[in-house]
Amino acid sequence: MNFAELGVPSNLSAVLEAQGITIPTPIQAATLPDSLAGRDVLGRGRTGSGKTYAFLLPLVARLDASKMPAMPRKPRALIMAPTRELVTQIREALLPLAKEAGLSTLTVFGGVGQNPQVAGLKKGVDIVIACPGRLEDLMGQGHCDLSAVETTILDEADHMADLGFLPGVRRIMDKTPQQGQRLLFSATLDKAIDVLVKRFLHNPVTHEADSAQSPVAKMSHHVLHIGREQKVSVLVDLTSAPGRTVIFTRTKHGAKALARQLNSKGVPAVELHGNLSQNARTRNMEAFHSGKASTLVATDVAARGIHVDDVALVVHADPPSEHKAYLHRSGRTARAGAEGTVITLMTDDQVRDVRDLTRLAGIKPTTTKVTSAGHPILTELAPGARTLVPGGYAAPAPAGGRSSGESSGARSGGGGRNRSRTGGGARGAKSTTSGQSRGGSGGQSAGGQRTPKSPATGGRPAGGGARRRPAAAGSAGSGSHSASSFSGRR
Structure with missing residues (x-):
C-alpha cells in the first residue's frame, strides 16, 4: 500500500x-485513514517508527483543504514536543510539506530570545511547533491566542509526563477549541497518558503499531561487564x-567530563545536555550530523526525538534508571530498517540493576566479561580500523575571535558567569598521517596501534560511513589506553 491509497493528497505524496x-x-x-x-x-x-509523518501529513492536508487564512497571534495548528531538538526536527520534516501547501511555520522554545517568536506570532502563522514552557509564557504575555487552532498534536506524550510537563500541557490544551481535532502520539501508553486522553480526545481511535517492549529486529544488545577504571579506555576503543556513536550518561556533569576525556584521547566528541545554551546545542548537533564529530555524549535529553542517520552504535556508559529510558536511548540506532548495536557498560555494583533493567525492557542481551580495552569483543561490536585525531574535535571559533564556548573541550553553557575551561586538547592539531583509510573491513595498523584520522575529512575518514557487520572476526583488539575514569555522579 502506498500513501495515495491511504488518502494522502497526491501533491504531498510527491513531496515524500x-x-x-x-x-x-x-x-x-494504521493511523492515516482516521486522522x-x-x-x-x-x-x-x-521511537523511529515514523510517527512524525503520521501526524504531519494529515495536519498539512487538512489545513490546506480548509483554506483559512493565518491571523495575527492566532495560529491554526499547534504541535507540542518535549525538547528543543525535537521541535526543530519536526519543523525540518514539516517544511517541504508546508511549502507545497503554502503554509507558514514557527518554532517556539526557550533558551533563545523571545522577540523573533513574538514577531512571528504577530505577523500570523499557520503552524506553531512548541515546547510547553515558552509557549505558556507567550500566552501569558498576550502574544499567542489558541482560540483558532483547528488541530492540536502532542508528540512524545509519555516523555512530557516523565519531564513533568503535563500540568502545563493541560493548561495549554484547555485553551484550544473543544471541537478541534487532537492527535496524541507516544512510545508508551500508561496512566499519565490516560489522563490526557480522557480529558481532551473525543471518541479517539487507538492504534498500536508494535509492542511497547519490542526491540527493533535488527538491533543487537550487549552488556560488557567491566571494572570501573576501564570505562574510558573501553569507550575510546569503541568510539575510535x-x-x-551515541553515548549516554546519567548526569550533565558526566556527559561534559566524558566528552572532554574522549577529545583529549583523540576521539572527536561533542556533548548534549541541559546545561548548554541553545546555540551550543545546535552547534554540537550540527557537528555530529556533518561528521566533524563522530561521537555524541548525551544525557536523556537526547533520548527522544534526536534523529541522525547511520548511528551504528549506542552505548549506555551509565545504565539508565528505568527500562523505558533504555528503550528510548537505544532507539537512536537501527532506525528505518538499518542495523544497530546497543552496548551497556556494567560494573560489579550494577549487575543486579542491569539484570532487572533488561528484563523489564524485554531484552535478552549477550553479556561479556571485558578485562581490558584490547578484548576481541570490542572489535566484533565496533569493527574496522581504530583511528584517532590529535586533540579530538576542535570547535570553530565564533565571530570576534573567541574560542567556541559551551561545546565539549570548551566552556560550559550552564547559566552562571563562572565558565571554566575544559582540557579538550590542542585545537587545530595536525595529523601525523594523511589519507588514512577506514573501510569497514580494514584491520588495525601493525602492532594494534591506533592511527590518527586525517583532518581533511573533518574528523571522519574517507569511506567512514555506517559500520558494517564483519564477515569474520576482525583483528584481535587494539592498543591499550590509560585507565582514566570519569565521574557520572551528581
Missing part, C-alpha cells in the same frame, strides 16, 4: 517520493572505530 519515501510505516498505515478523516487519534509506536 522526492525524498525517497514511498512505503508507509506500520504506524502511518485524514478528522478523527481524534491515539497512536503508539516505538568507523561510524557514528
Whole structure:
C-alpha cells in the first residue's frame, strides 16, 4: 500500500517520493485513514517508527483543504514536543510539506530570545511547533491566542509526563477549541497518558503499531561487564572505530567530563545536555550530523526525538534508571530498517540493576566479561580500523575571535558567569598521517596501534560511513589506553 491509497493528497505524496519515501510505516498505515478523516487519534509506536509523518501529513492536508487564512497571534495548528531538538526536527520534516501547501511555520522554545517568536506570532502563522514552557509564557504575555487552532498534536506524550510537563500541557490544551481535532502520539501508553486522553480526545481511535517492549529486529544488545577504571579506555576503543556513536550518561556533569576525556584521547566528541545554551546545542548537533564529530555524549535529553542517520552504535556508559529510558536511548540506532548495536557498560555494583533493567525492557542481551580495552569483543561490536585525531574535535571559533564556548573541550553553557575551561586538547592539531583509510573491513595498523584520522575529512575518514557487520572476526583488539575514569555522579 502506498500513501495515495491511504488518502494522502497526491501533491504531498510527491513531496515524500522526492525524498525517497514511498512505503508507509506500520504506524502511518494504521493511523492515516482516521486522522485524514478528522478523527481524534491515539497512536503508539516505538521511537523511529515514523510517527512524525503520521501526524504531519494529515495536519498539512487538512489545513490546506480548509483554506483559512493565518491571523495575527492566532495560529491554526499547534504541535507540542518535549525538547528543543525535537521541535526543530519536526519543523525540518514539516517544511517541504508546508511549502507545497503554502503554509507558514514557527518554532517556539526557550533558551533563545523571545522577540523573533513574538514577531512571528504577530505577523500570523499557520503552524506553531512548541515546547510547553515558552509557549505558556507567550500566552501569558498576550502574544499567542489558541482560540483558532483547528488541530492540536502532542508528540512524545509519555516523555512530557516523565519531564513533568503535563500540568502545563493541560493548561495549554484547555485553551484550544473543544471541537478541534487532537492527535496524541507516544512510545508508551500508561496512566499519565490516560489522563490526557480522557480529558481532551473525543471518541479517539487507538492504534498500536508494535509492542511497547519490542526491540527493533535488527538491533543487537550487549552488556560488557567491566571494572570501573576501564570505562574510558573501553569507550575510546569503541568510539575510535568507523561510524557514528551515541553515548549516554546519567548526569550533565558526566556527559561534559566524558566528552572532554574522549577529545583529549583523540576521539572527536561533542556533548548534549541541559546545561548548554541553545546555540551550543545546535552547534554540537550540527557537528555530529556533518561528521566533524563522530561521537555524541548525551544525557536523556537526547533520548527522544534526536534523529541522525547511520548511528551504528549506542552505548549506555551509565545504565539508565528505568527500562523505558533504555528503550528510548537505544532507539537512536537501527532506525528505518538499518542495523544497530546497543552496548551497556556494567560494573560489579550494577549487575543486579542491569539484570532487572533488561528484563523489564524485554531484552535478552549477550553479556561479556571485558578485562581490558584490547578484548576481541570490542572489535566484533565496533569493527574496522581504530583511528584517532590529535586533540579530538576542535570547535570553530565564533565571530570576534573567541574560542567556541559551551561545546565539549570548551566552556560550559550552564547559566552562571563562572565558565571554566575544559582540557579538550590542542585545537587545530595536525595529523601525523594523511589519507588514512577506514573501510569497514580494514584491520588495525601493525602492532594494534591506533592511527590518527586525517583532518581533511573533518574528523571522519574517507569511506567512514555506517559500520558494517564483519564477515569474520576482525583483528584481535587494539592498543591499550590509560585507565582514566570519569565521574557520572551528581
